[in-house]
Amino acid sequence: MSLFRDFFIALSNSTYLNETAKRIGPRMGADKVVAGNTIEQLIETIERLNDKNIEVTVDNLGEFVGTEAEANQAKNEILEVMQAVKDYNVDAHMSVKLSSLGAEFDLNLAYENLREILLKADEFDKMHINIDTEKYQSLQQIIEVLDKLKGEFKNVGTVIQAYLYDADDLLDKYSDLRLRLVKGAYKEEANIAYQTKEEIDENYIRLIEKRLLNARNFTSIATHDDRIINHVKQFAKDHHIDKDNFEFQMLYGFRSELAEQIAREGYHFTIYVPYGNDWFAYFMRRLAERPQNLALAYQEFVSTETLKKVGLASAVGIGSLTILSGAVKLFRK
Numbered sequence: 001m002s003l004f005r006d007f008f009i010a011l012s013n014s015t016y017l018n019e020t021a022k023r024i025g026p027r028m029g030a031d032k033v034v035a036g037n038t039i040e041q042l043i044e045t046i047e048r049l050n051d052k053n054i055e056v057t058v059d060n061l062g063e064f065v066g067t068e069a070e071a072n073q074a075k076n077e078i079l080e081v082m083q084a085v086k087d088y089n090v091d092a093h094m095s096v097k098l099s100s101l102g103a104e105f106d107l108n109l110a111y112e113n114l115r116e117i118l119l120k121a122d123e124f125d126k127m128h129i130n131i132d133t134e135k136y137q138s139l140q141q142i143i144e145v146l147d148k149l150k151g152e153f154k155n156v157g158t159v160i161q162a163y164l165y166d167a168d169d170l171l172d173k174y175s176d177l178r179l180r181l182v183k184g185a186y187k188e189e190a191n192i193a194y195q196t197k198e199e200i201d202e203n204y205i206r207l208i209e210k211r212l213l214n215a216r217n218f219t220s221i222a223t224h225d226d227r228i229i230n231h232v233k234q235f236a237k238d239h240h241i242d243k244d245n246f247e248f249q250m251l252y253g254f255r256s257e258l259a260e261q262i263a264r265e266g267y268h269f270t271i272y273v274p275y276g277n278d279w280f281a282y283f284m285r286r287l288a289e290r291p292q293n294l295a296l297a298y299q300e301f302v303s304t305e306t307l308k309k310v311g312l313a314s315a316v317g318i319g320s321l322t323i324l325s326g327a328v329k330l331f332r333k
């Protein structure tokens with residue numbers, strides 16, 4: 001499975017494919033896991049989820065930002081979503097990536113952009129702003145920006161990736177912030193991160209337990225893994241941890257029935273809803289995580305027209321695509 005994972009992570013990192021995909025809009029099944037690219041479509045999705053007692057965290061898609069104008073545009077789009085959340089009075093907050101705000105070429109610009117978002121969030125009932133974690137090489141940037149902002153704003157938090165050896169230290173460092181705990185979605189080297197599923201799961205559970213016992217702020221446990229979810233429910237019961245101290249989170253389009261069931265059981269639940277045109281990297285990471293997700297993509301992935309449009313055919317070669325298309329059929333069974 002590691003080969004599949006490496007393959008899709010490599011695709012997610014291609015600037016060329018991301019740019020081409022942005023122009024043609026969500027394809028290959030991505031529309032099932034991305035909530036459209038207009039504010040109206042987004043608000044409709046949020047309302048539908050809110051009706052089921054599910055909150056939303058919105059991710060304005062976009063990671064390959066190379067100019068100040070693009071970074072400012074990303075910031076403005078985030079402000080626009082926040083305004084709509086307020087205007088339509090829906091239950092949602094924001095998840096932002098520093099890369100989309102310009103961090104890859106000007107960290108100060110990303111900091112200023114995020115600060116502007118937080119100032120606006122203060123006006124909107126202190127809407128929570130989560131800084132998503134990305135590749136390990138950008139972690140120091142998040143730490144630098146967060147350390148500057150966390151004194152000024154109470155409504156900022158981040159994500160702890162359990163595959164990192166650093167995760168435990170980060171959990172301690174940010175114990176007073178609202179945190180999301182995840183397994184980790186990127187490909188990291190063995191000197192930085194655990195490599196096997198067993199090691200990652202074990203560390204994930206250990207960090208969740210430590211956090212729930214010591215947390216000084218709200219905790220989001222973001223996973224589709226029912227084994228871990230059941231473990232957390234039991235752990236919380238055994239240790240008399242109030243349901244108001246934590247929530248579960250899942251990504252839009254995955255395990256919706258389970259999400260709704262958990263919300264009906266009275267747990268806080270938030271769905272992470274990606275929105276916008278820049279869908280490709282996000283979608284490729286989801287395929288990397290779970291080959292069965294290829295089933296989402298079946299109809300269009302094997303359509304040569306779509307492959308040509310996205311530019312996959314020329315980027316990875318026909319041989320790879322034949323293998324890929326065979327794999328799609330296999331996982332669909």
Ligand SMILES: Cc1cc2nc3c(=O)[nH]c(=O)nc-3n(C[C@H](O)[C@H](O)[C@H](O)COP(=O)(O)OP(=O)(O)OC[C@H]3O[C@@H](n4cnc5c(N)ncnc54)[C@H](O)[C@@H]3O)c2cc1C
Binds near residue numbers: 159161182271272289
């Ligand atoms: C809300 C949210 C926010 C996230 N934010 C970040 C972030 O900021 N930074 C980051 O690095 N990563 C982030 N991630 C991604 C995360 O790190 C993982 O890569 C991703 O969640 C996959 O791991 P998992 O815990 O869901 O379980 P996996 O290890 O992928 O799956 C474990 C088991 O769960 C079951 N399962 C999983 N998915 C399904 C499904 N679709 N249908 C049926 N069964 C399923 C299967 O039994 C599977 O074997 C986020 C994830 C979520 C849910």
